[in-house]
Amino acid sequence: MYFLYSVLLGMALVAVVPLYFVRLRLGKGESLHLAERLGFRLPVRKRQGPFLWIHAVSVGEVLSLQSLVRELRVRHPDWEIGFSSLTNTGFRMAEARIKDADHLFFVPFDLGWSVRRAFRRLRPDLLVLAESEFWPRLLKEAGRCGCPVLSVNGRVSPRTFRRFLLFRRVARPLLEKVDRFLVQTDTDRSRLEAVGVPPGRIQVSGNLKCEIRLPELPPEEIRALRGEMGVRPGRRVLVAGSIHRGEEGPLIAAFAEARKVRADVLLVLAPRHPEKFADVEKEFAGTPFVVRRRTRLAAGEPWDVLVLDTIGELARFYALADAAFIGGSLVPWGGQNLLEPAFYGKPIFFGPHMANFADLADRFIAGGAAVVVEKPEDLAAMFRFEDVERLAERGQAAKTILTSLQGATAKTLAAIESVMPHAKG
Numbered sequence: 001m002y003f004l005y006s007v008l009l010g011m012a013l014v015a016v017v018p019l020y021f022v023r024l025r026l027g028k029g030e031s032l033h034l035a036e037r038l039g040f041r042l043p044v045r046k047r048q049g050p051f052l053w054i055h056a057v058s059v060g061e062v063l064s065l066q067s068l069v070r071e072l073r074v075r076h077p078d079w080e081i082g083f084s085s086l087t088n089t090g091f092r093m094a095e096a097r098i099k100d101a102d103h104l105f106f107v108p109f110d111l112g113w114s115v116r117r118a119f120r121r122l123r124p125d126l127l128v129l130a131e132s133e134f135w136p137r138l139l140k141e142a143g144r145c146g147c148p149v150l151s152v153n154g155r156v157s158p159r160t161f162r163r164f165l166l167f168r169r170v171a172r173p174l175l176e177k178v179d180r181f182l183v184q185t186d187t188d189r190s191r192l193e194a195v196g197v198p199p200g201r202i203q204v205s206g207n208l209k210c211e212i213r214l215p216e217l218p219p220e221e222i223r224a225l226r227g228e229m230g231v232r233p234g235r236r237v238l239v240a241g242s243i244h245r246g247e248e249g250p251l252i253a254a255f256a257e258a259r260k261v262r263a264d265v266l267l268v269l270a271p272r273h274p275e276k277f278a279d280v281e282k283e284f285a286g287t288p289f290v291v292r293r294r295t296r297l298a299a300g301e302p303w304d305v306l307v308l309d310t311i312g313e314l315a316r317f318y319a320l321a322d323a324a325f326i327g328g329s330l331v332p333w334g335g336q337n338l339l340e341p342a343f344y345g346k347p348i349f350f351g352p353h354m355a356n357f358a359d360l361a362d363r364f365i366a367g368g369a370a371v372v373v374e375k376p377e378d379l380a381a382m383f384r385f386e387d388v389e390r391l392a393e394r395g396q397a398a399k400t401i402l403t404s405l406q407g408a409t410a411k412t413l414a415a416i417e418s419v420m421p422h423a424k425g
Contacts, residue, residue: 005136030088036106039114042121043103049078050420053124055107056083058090060209060337061130064153066097067211067409073100075413079420082122086133089311096312110135119145126420129178130208131155139177148419152412153208154183156191157334158355164195172196182415184408185359203415206408207360212339217319226320230301231266236385239268239317242327242336245276247351248283250330254379255305256287262384268317270308272327272336277309315340323391325382326350330374338364342402347394349373349382363405369398 035041045051054069056062062085072081083101085091094104108114115137127142127149134151142149156164164171175197182205183189189202217225231237240251248269255267271280277293284291289304294313297306308317318324324341326348328334334356338348348370354361364370371394373379385391 033088033091033106037109037114038111039108039117042105042108042118043082044121045080045123046102047078047080049080050076050125051080051082051123052126052128052416052420053082053084053122054101054128054130055133056085056090056094056130057133058085058087059093061085061153062090062093062097063337064207064209064211065130067213068152068208068412069098069100071409071413072416075417082124092311107135107138110137112137112141115141119147126150126416128152128416132160134174134178136174139174143177148179148421149177150180150182150416150419151178152182152205152415153408154181154188154192155185155356156183156188161191161194164191168195180415180419182412187359203411205411205415207405208408208412209337209339210360210402210405211409212343212402214315214319214340214343217344222320225316228299229306229320230297230299230303231320232302234264236262236265236322237268237320238265238323238325238383239270239314239321239341240325240327241270241314241318241341242272243269243276243280244272244328244331244333245279246331247327248280250376250379251325252283252287254376255383256289257376257380258383259289259304265383265385266304266306267383268306268308268321270314270317270327274309274311277307280307315343318346319344321346322385323347323349323382323395325373326354328356329353335361338370339402342369342398345395345399347371347391348398360405364398364401367397367401369394369401 054065056065069081072079081101082103083094083098084105084107085094086107091106098104108118119141124147127147129149129151131153132155139149172195175195181192181197181202183202184207186204189204192202193199258265269280271277281291284305290302291305291307292303293307293309295309308314318341324346326336326338328336329351332353335350335354338350338357338360341348348364350361350370350372352372352374361370365372373382
């Protein structure tokens with residue numbers, strides 16, 4: 001199985017790497033970091049104490065682990081912590097947010113020799129995988145080296161579950177190499193059990209993304225921030241965050257409809273992928289709206305629509321917003337994270353496709369903090385801000401629900417300490 005897997009992966013890399021070279025290196029001037037991804041230029045273990053390797057795929061997983069890494073450093077200053085990511089955006093986010101790790105690096109391609117080289121250099125005592133990063137060679141080499149594997153903040157989406165069931169004979173041996181699963185919900189636990197994971201190896205620990213810690217901004221600072229961004233007093237701002245292809249059109253149409261009766265509403269559009277910034281601007285061609293990019297916005301300059309073409313600023317805009325729309329939900333993508341606007345106590349709207357965050361979406365809907373919008377009239381009503389008092393109540397409910405969902409960091413930390421060899425309590 002491993003030989004066939006390696007052959008197929010190698011063929012895929014041969015096909016994909018040139019495309020990424022054109023897209024990243026030539027198109028954006030970004031490095032592919034091939035040396036690290038092939039197992040070279042990886043960090044070398046510095047000390048003789050315990051070494052913890054934590055791996056997160058991209059931005060969302062990196063952000064979810066901030067509090068955990070911070071607590072690990074406080075409780076175990078003698079541990080050496082290596083933190084890897086798969087994507088360039090995830091790595092940049094780790095550089096900005098994961099300050100307590102000793103090493104930041106790209107996870108090597110899942111080829112036998114590159115993974116073996118990584119384990120030889122790092123010699124980890126425990127491998128922690130965020131969510132569902134089950135790479136066959138990585139897990140096999142961890143087992144060969146006697147390195148326990150802990151899956152944290154685990155989530156088994158309906159799509160992943162169907163694949164596990166369809167390829168059960170492949171999935172079960174793979175999952176057997178994980179010593180313990182910490183999952184977000186009872187549904188995730190049930191799905192793992194259905195695939196064949198023993199119940200004793202599964203623990204429901206909650207969602208680490210709920211442990212979000214963002215800068216607390218007092219009202220006067222928010223007012224100053226709104227002024228800096230050109231939002232005049234009395235204006236209502238809706239931030240549509242992490243928008244995917246196919247969502248711009250309905251949102252723009254609803255915004256235009258609402259502006260016929262409410263001229264004081266403003267729209268911040270934050271595309272999920274940076275390469276879509278120019279495409280979003282083109283969507284407004286022929287409209288009467290003043291459209292500006294964040295990177296070209298002078299302090300205090302007015303606008304109707306602001307395209308957020310920066311990385312890492314979305315949470316700041318949720319703080320100054322009056323309401324938030326969660327992208328990836330009008331199209332069958334599965335939604336995006338709704339916790340940043342909840343942290344700032346904002347009323348939340350999203351479309352019908354929130355499968356990736358189904359448990360959270362259900363909780364926020366049931367608690368009166370979120371509203372599902374699907375039809376054009378629903379979207380237009382979202383922009384009209386008709387019941388301001390009700391919106392304020394929804395925002396407060398969002399903050400309250402988020403607080404009630406916290407506690408996953410403590411459970412995850414305890415699990416790591418129980419699995420990590422030579423851990424000191």
